[in-house]
Amino acid sequence: MRSSRTDEVVDVAIALVEAEGEEGLGWNRVARALGVKPPSLYNHVESGADLRRRVAIRGWERWEDDARRAIARSRGPRAQLRALATSYRTFAHEHGALFAVLGSTRIAPDDPDFRPVAGRLLALFEAPLAELGVPAAKRVHAIRTVRSIVHGFVHLEAAGQLAMDASIDASFRYAIELLLDGLTSE
Secondary structure (H helix, E strand, C coil), X not given: CCCHHHHHHHHHHXXXXXXXXXXXXXXXXXXXHHCCCHHHHHHCCCCHHHHHHHHHHHHHHHHHHHHHHHHHCCCCHHHHHHHHHHHHHHHHHHCHHXXXXXXXXXXXXXXXXXXXXXXXXXXXXXXXXXXXXXXXXXXXXXXXXXXXXXHHHHHHHHCCCCCCCCCHHHHHHHHXXXXXXXXXXX
Protein backbone atom coordinates (compact mmCIF):
# COMPACT_ATOMS: atom_id res chain seq x y z
CA MET A 1 0.00 0.00 0.00
CA ARG A 2 1.98 2.98 -1.27
CA SER A 3 0.52 5.96 -3.01
CA SER A 4 1.15 9.65 -3.21
CA ARG A 5 -1.46 10.06 -0.46
CA THR A 6 0.42 7.53 1.68
CA ASP A 7 3.57 9.56 1.10
CA GLU A 8 1.68 12.70 2.13
CA VAL A 9 0.50 11.02 5.35
CA VAL A 10 4.10 10.01 6.14
CA ASP A 11 5.40 13.49 5.29
CA VAL A 12 2.86 15.09 7.62
CA ALA A 13 3.68 12.59 10.37
CA ILE A 14 7.39 13.38 10.05
CA ALA A 15 6.71 17.11 10.17
CA LEU A 16 4.65 16.59 13.32
CA VAL A 17 7.37 14.45 14.91
CA GLU A 18 9.94 17.13 14.09
CA ALA A 19 7.72 19.87 15.56
CA GLU A 20 6.13 18.10 18.52
CA GLY A 21 8.25 15.06 19.30
CA GLU A 22 7.04 11.48 19.18
CA GLU A 23 3.61 12.59 20.45
CA GLY A 24 3.09 14.07 16.99
CA LEU A 25 3.03 10.54 15.62
CA GLY A 26 -0.35 9.85 17.22
CA TRP A 27 -3.08 8.60 14.90
CA ASN A 28 -5.56 11.32 15.88
CA ARG A 29 -2.91 14.03 15.70
CA VAL A 30 -1.88 13.05 12.17
CA ALA A 31 -5.51 12.87 11.03
CA ARG A 32 -6.22 16.33 12.50
CA ALA A 33 -3.18 17.79 10.72
CA LEU A 34 -4.40 16.32 7.44
CA GLY A 35 -7.92 17.62 8.04
CA VAL A 36 -9.48 14.15 7.92
CA LYS A 37 -11.25 11.90 10.38
CA PRO A 38 -8.94 9.31 11.98
CA PRO A 39 -10.59 6.29 10.28
CA SER A 40 -9.74 7.85 6.89
CA LEU A 41 -6.05 7.17 7.54
CA TYR A 42 -6.75 3.44 7.12
CA ASN A 43 -7.17 4.12 3.40
CA HIS A 44 -3.46 4.97 3.25
CA VAL A 45 -1.69 3.18 6.12
CA GLU A 46 -2.64 -0.02 7.90
CA SER A 47 -2.28 1.09 11.52
CA GLY A 48 -0.42 3.31 13.93
CA ALA A 49 2.38 0.76 13.96
CA ASP A 50 2.52 0.81 10.16
CA LEU A 51 2.66 4.61 10.17
CA ARG A 52 5.51 4.53 12.70
CA ARG A 53 7.33 1.92 10.58
CA ARG A 54 6.94 4.07 7.47
CA VAL A 55 8.18 7.17 9.32
CA ALA A 56 11.21 5.22 10.54
CA ILE A 57 12.00 3.91 7.06
CA ARG A 58 11.74 7.44 5.64
CA GLY A 59 14.03 8.62 8.44
CA TRP A 60 16.62 6.00 7.51
CA GLU A 61 16.36 7.15 3.89
CA ARG A 62 16.97 10.73 4.97
CA TRP A 63 20.02 9.74 6.99
CA GLU A 64 21.25 7.70 4.02
CA ASP A 65 21.10 10.83 1.85
CA ASP A 66 23.09 12.78 4.45
CA ALA A 67 25.60 9.95 4.82
CA ARG A 68 26.13 9.69 1.06
CA ARG A 69 26.84 13.41 0.83
CA ALA A 70 29.30 13.16 3.73
CA ILE A 71 31.09 10.17 2.20
CA ALA A 72 31.32 11.92 -1.17
CA ARG A 73 33.43 14.61 0.48
CA SER A 74 35.73 12.05 2.13
CA ARG A 75 38.87 10.43 0.78
CA GLY A 76 39.96 7.05 2.01
CA PRO A 77 38.20 4.42 4.12
CA ARG A 78 38.99 5.89 7.54
CA ALA A 79 37.67 9.28 6.44
CA GLN A 80 34.56 7.62 5.02
CA LEU A 81 33.85 5.81 8.29
CA ARG A 82 34.46 9.05 10.19
CA ALA A 83 31.99 10.74 7.83
CA LEU A 84 29.38 8.03 8.45
CA ALA A 85 29.75 8.37 12.21
CA THR A 86 29.67 12.15 12.11
CA SER A 87 26.67 12.26 9.78
CA TYR A 88 24.80 9.92 12.14
CA ARG A 89 25.54 12.23 15.07
CA THR A 90 24.65 15.33 13.06
CA PHE A 91 21.37 13.74 11.96
CA ALA A 92 20.56 13.04 15.62
CA HIS A 93 21.33 16.66 16.54
CA GLU A 94 19.29 18.12 13.68
CA HIS A 95 16.37 15.66 13.82
CA GLY A 96 16.26 14.61 17.47
CA ALA A 97 12.67 13.42 17.59
CA LEU A 98 12.89 11.60 14.25
CA PHE A 99 16.16 10.05 15.40
CA ALA A 100 14.35 8.83 18.53
CA VAL A 101 11.74 7.15 16.31
CA LEU A 102 14.54 5.42 14.36
CA GLY A 103 16.05 4.12 17.58
CA SER A 104 12.79 2.88 19.04
CA THR A 105 11.10 1.33 16.02
CA ARG A 106 11.86 -2.30 15.29
CA ILE A 107 11.66 -3.08 11.60
CA ALA A 108 11.99 -6.68 10.48
CA PRO A 109 15.12 -7.22 8.38
CA ASP A 110 12.99 -8.89 5.70
CA ASP A 111 10.46 -6.03 5.58
CA PRO A 112 10.01 -5.47 1.82
CA ASP A 113 9.97 -1.68 2.22
CA PHE A 114 13.03 -1.60 4.48
CA ARG A 115 15.20 -4.28 2.86
CA PRO A 116 16.44 -2.03 0.01
CA VAL A 117 17.22 0.80 2.44
CA ALA A 118 19.00 -1.55 4.85
CA GLY A 119 21.01 -3.02 1.98
CA ARG A 120 22.13 0.40 0.82
CA LEU A 121 23.05 1.45 4.36
CA LEU A 122 25.07 -1.72 4.91
CA ALA A 123 26.88 -1.10 1.63
CA LEU A 124 27.92 2.35 2.88
CA PHE A 125 29.77 0.62 5.71
CA GLU A 126 30.93 -2.45 3.79
CA ALA A 127 32.99 -0.59 1.18
CA PRO A 128 35.33 1.29 3.55
CA LEU A 129 35.59 -1.72 5.87
CA ALA A 130 36.63 -3.90 2.94
CA GLU A 131 39.16 -1.29 1.88
CA LEU A 132 40.58 -1.27 5.42
CA GLY A 133 41.10 -5.02 5.11
CA VAL A 134 38.36 -6.15 7.49
CA PRO A 135 37.62 -9.74 6.37
CA ALA A 136 34.15 -10.32 4.91
CA ALA A 137 33.30 -12.75 7.71
CA LYS A 138 33.95 -10.03 10.32
CA ARG A 139 32.29 -7.09 8.60
CA VAL A 140 28.87 -7.66 10.13
CA HIS A 141 30.52 -7.53 13.57
CA ALA A 142 32.41 -4.38 12.60
CA ILE A 143 29.23 -2.71 11.34
CA ARG A 144 27.38 -3.60 14.54
CA THR A 145 30.27 -2.32 16.62
CA VAL A 146 30.49 0.99 14.75
CA ARG A 147 26.75 1.54 14.97
CA SER A 148 26.56 0.51 18.63
CA ILE A 149 29.37 2.82 19.70
CA VAL A 150 28.15 5.79 17.68
CA HIS A 151 24.50 5.26 18.62
CA GLY A 152 25.38 4.82 22.29
CA PHE A 153 27.46 7.99 22.30
CA VAL A 154 24.73 9.98 20.57
CA HIS A 155 22.06 8.56 22.90
CA LEU A 156 24.06 9.49 26.01
CA GLU A 157 24.74 12.93 24.57
CA ALA A 158 21.05 13.54 23.82
CA ALA A 159 20.14 12.47 27.35
CA GLY A 160 22.60 14.98 28.81
CA GLN A 161 24.70 12.21 30.34
CA LEU A 162 28.06 13.42 29.03
CA ALA A 163 28.25 16.34 31.44
CA MET A 164 31.89 16.03 32.48
CA ASP A 165 34.02 19.13 32.02
CA ALA A 166 35.50 18.24 28.64
CA SER A 167 34.58 18.87 25.03
CA ILE A 168 31.92 16.43 23.85
CA ASP A 169 33.13 16.95 20.28
CA ALA A 170 36.67 15.99 21.34
CA SER A 171 35.33 12.91 23.12
CA PHE A 172 33.39 11.91 20.01
CA ARG A 173 36.47 12.29 17.81
CA TYR A 174 38.49 10.27 20.33
CA ALA A 175 35.89 7.49 20.36
CA ILE A 176 35.84 7.30 16.56
CA GLU A 177 39.63 7.25 16.27
CA LEU A 178 39.84 4.55 18.96
CA LEU A 179 37.22 2.56 17.08
CA LEU A 180 39.01 2.97 13.75
CA ASP A 181 42.32 1.94 15.32
CA GLY A 182 40.63 -1.17 16.70
CA LEU A 183 39.14 -2.07 13.34
CA THR A 184 42.55 -1.94 11.70
CA SER A 185 44.60 -3.57 14.46
CA GLU A 186 44.12 -7.19 13.41
